[in-house]
Amino acid sequence: MARPKSSQHELKRDEILDVAAQCFADRSYPAASMNDIAAACGTSKARLYHYYESKEAILFDLLDRYTQRLLAVIAQAEAAAQRRNLDDRDALHELVRGFLEEYEHSATRHVALLHDTKFLGVAQRDLIVNRQRDVVSAVTRFLRRAYPKRVTSVNQTPVTMMLFGMINWTFTWLRPGGAMSYAAFAEEVVAMLDQGLAS
Structure with missing residues (x-):
């Protein structure tokens, strides 16, 4: 009989995912090892294997949860x-x-979502990529409803990708506590959309 999971099991998984995501960002997914993740977690590799059977399992859980979170952001906005x-x-x-x-x-x-999805197995990669497509489709719908005269079936993909281009790479330059907050940048994006796309 399998031992029941403790109430702290999911919390521990969240902590592992936080640390693993940082390791992947710092070292790259291929270069980060289970030993690196375990050391960064302050635990043993054997203990880490208690939660995840492989580095790929960690990556999949990280991306699975994150893409579900992005879909939840869309549902919350709606x-x-x-x-x-x-x-x-x-x-x-x-x-x-x-x-x-x-x-x-x-x-x-x-x-990790932008750089490491390609390291998943085919079935897992397909699931994550399909969720990414769902996110893009939802944003396209928002854009077409918001600017029906400007966003058409001809230009909807470039316009959607333009919006993602403005917001998806903020991790490379926008720092919490920096000169501009994420909230202030959101208002700049909103102003850019409204002034650039409004008819």
Whole structure:
């Protein structure tokens, strides 16, 4: 009979994922080893294997949880728009704010999503890539509703990628506690959208 998981099991997994994401960002996924992750966690490799059977299992759990979180950000923006009776443009602006609030606290996870998905096995990689596509599709819908005269079936992909280009790489230059906060940057993106896409 399998031993029941302790109530701290998921909390410990979260801590491991935080540390692993930092290791992957610092060293790169291929260069980071289970020994590196265990040492950074202040535990043994044997103890780490109690939670995860491999480095790839850690990466998959990290990306699985993170992509679910990004989909939750979209669902929260949609719910907030309905609850507050926002128009389509304000709903998009709330989504931008939601993404940047998430990115402020998950930079290393975002690095892993952008750089390390390719290291997963085929089935796991397909799942993560399909979730990424779901995120892109949802943002495209927000954009088309917000700017129906400007965002069309012809240009919707470039416009969506332009928006992601503005926000997805903030981990490379925007620092918490720096001259500009993530919240302030979100307002700059909102202003850029409104002034650049409004007819």
